[in-house]
Amino acid sequence: MDCTICGADLHVDAMGCHACGAPTDDRAVSGDRSDCTLCGKALWSLAETCLHCGGKGYPALRPRLGDKSLGAPEEEVSV
Numbered sequence: 389m390d391c392t393i394c395g396a397d398l399h400v401d402a403m404g405c406h407a408c409g410a411p412t413d414d415r416a417v418s419g420d421r422s423d424c425t426l427c428g429k430a431l432w433s434l435a436e437t438c439l440h441c442g443g444k445g446y447p448a449l450r451p452r453l454g455d456k457s458l459g460a461p462e463e464e465v466s467v
Contacts, residue, residue: 393421394430409435 389398393416396407403412410416410432419434427441437444 392416393419393432405432407439408432409437409439 389400389402389412390396391398391405391408391410391412393410394405394408396405398405398412404410405412408421408430410419416432419432422431422433423429424431424438424441424443426443427438429438429440431438431440
């Protein structure tokens with residue numbers, strides 16, 4: 389079974405993708421593939437944390453917030 393967001397090979401019983409954080413059920417279609425702006429790895433656009441570098445919030449998840457969002461102030465970014 390392949391992840392619908394990043395294409396990673398998943399175990400049949402997996403609850404979520406180990407590579408991008410996308411769920412393996414129908415919720416995955418509600419988001420798109422994004423790239424973490426901190427490490428550049430593939431990320432499910434609705435993920436709350438980057439699985440690769442641990443980045444949370446802005447700027448890691450800026451694609452999730454949209455281009456018009458300024459996101460959280462730089463001093464509130466937790467990595």
